[in-house]
Amino acid sequence: MINVPRRFADELRMKPETGMGYQIVSVILADGRRFDRVILVEGRITEIKGVLGIPFSSGDILEIIVTHEK
């Protein structure tokens, strides 16, 4: 589990939730990699569907897109 940088807080708070207290997002990293179906629980990336662990760190995150992609 990693924490999302606080700079994303305002944007994420204004985007619709997928369910109570969580969003399913895509995360784009600074090196161009993209991870879909990322579960975000109030600022914490808790898991990525189909991926073991979370293979990046908070500082690698360039963009977060709310997709609700289950």
Added chain:
Amino acid sequence: MASIAEAYWSKGKPADAVIRALLMELLRPTTWQEVLSIAGSLLLEGDWLRQIPELARRFEGMALWESQKQALYLLDTFGDSLLVADPTGSGKTRLGAGLHLLLLLRLYALGQSDRTRTLIVTSPQVKPAWESEFGSLDANQPKVVSQGMLSRPDSGEGVTTADSLKGCRILFLDEAHNYLNHKSNRSTSLLGHGADHTILFTATPEDLRLQENQQRFLDTRIKAAAALAAWNIKAMLRSSRAALQSGIVGGVTGAEQGFLNSWAFGDMDHGLFHGSLQQDFEAAAKGAAAGFAAGFAEGAIFGFPESQVKAQATLDAKRQAFLAKFAPNAVNDTGYESLNAPNVDPASGSRISNAGGAFMLHSNDDPELGEMNFGLGATGGGPGDIGGETDGPILGGGGGADTIPEGMRISTLRVTQPGETFFRYESADSVFSRITATGGVTPGTFAAPTSDGFLPDVMRIPAYNLPSPWIPRSLGMLLEPPAWTPIIGPRPVMGGFGNEVIFPLGY
């Protein structure tokens, strides 16, 4: 810093008039053609589909028309059941196949492959067409049965059909207008279905008997377009949420009144799509668009018209008095649940009847009451009720919803009632909390109806099927939105045992 702020404040001048003039300029009444063209372009050319990449990918390679994509989008967005009422030859069967595929994909993604058993009930004439259309899909093949089997439960195939109804989790019901009579064997046999998703199809939703009874015509296609247009206008008015909310209420109410319609389907009125004869379409569109524009402007600028609120209160009082007269034991604090019918006044012939939870008033005494159908279900009533013709929900209707079995209802966009409250559970990270400084919530926030009760920590995750169960949702808050706040639900949580609501615009 304080002195700088004081200096700015001292030089400030009231800008209420300027802002009101600006809003008046932005929201000036316009022609119905212009409103329709905007709404149409938003649906047909807007980037809503691109904003949902998952859905866009699903449609790749599928030869769907725009209207069919819109229906899929609405199903995916607004609820789990749908009424599709498009003209003959408009591609309803193809749409049904697409809906089936969408539902299967969703259920598989949720790990609910055991909930994909599908039953299609259709007329014998078009049964081969359904079988052919679904057979072309690379997906589990549903069972297709003739609707005649529903009314013959004693026959061998009838028993099989009843069992299939009970065991299915997705039910497609073609020629849905054949089930308007709730007392027919065909209709009552449906009540035993076990579907989580019910998709109704019809090309002829109007019922002549209903028309004779001055039931009005509902064109929810335009209604949906108007609602979507209102949501897009949101961007123009982001700085004035109160104006927007009031505008939507006024606008949609205006559109509803402009339609001069209500429940063409009686208590089965919960559709999103309705295709009609061209002249009916144009007439409904003209009234709806003009009503929407005027209502939105009125609501956004002046707040929800007090005169309409008073008119509604007066009408409600008349209903109460009427019920008290004919069914004195039926009126209680929670509604009219115990009404036994019929009750007839021998002098005037006025009467009230109970159609299984949706009540029909027939007043020969009061022309304003006249003859109307209404219900007081969880989603019925409310400000959308202005004029006594539309019961509550903004999108899709739902008056008299008490008679609709669970699973046949869709989630409707409505507005909150005075005093309606909700619970919200979070993990207590204030930076990412969706609770605003004023005690409201941000757009798209989920909550639970207080009818679920205030759940202990350990029950919150399974009740609302929350991911990452090792993170406790230890913070529970009571939400008290203002009356008329746009809201979707309550609806059952997929995979959980609780119910959920969404505040699409926050408050």
